[in-house]
Amino acid sequence: MFENKKGKKKKMRKKKTYSYHTSTQHRQTLFxxxxxxxxxxxxxxxxxxxxxxxLTQFLQSGQ
Structure with a gap:
């Protein structure tokens, strides 16, 4: 894995884009x-x- 520079670079790039994609998707779903x-x-x-x-009626009835 270490001697394979191309594969290592590809894996790091994939991980970076994946984390960015998930964070963007999470932000998009919320806000x-x-x-x-x-x-x-x-x-x-x-x-x-x-x-x-x-809600106010329920709180008043509870108290």
Missing amino acids: GIAKRTSSTKAFVAFLAFLFLPL
Whole structure:
């Protein structure tokens, strides 16, 4: 493996691109969808607006 320079270089390059790809994909799934499309952001805000009174009522009933 060490004497094979071409294979070693290829493996390192593959690992580097793979880690970059996974990190980019992870970031995209978390924030990219909400940032890119305003419809998703509005949908999340709408859900939060719907569940906010339910959450407050549940907390008040618990106490």
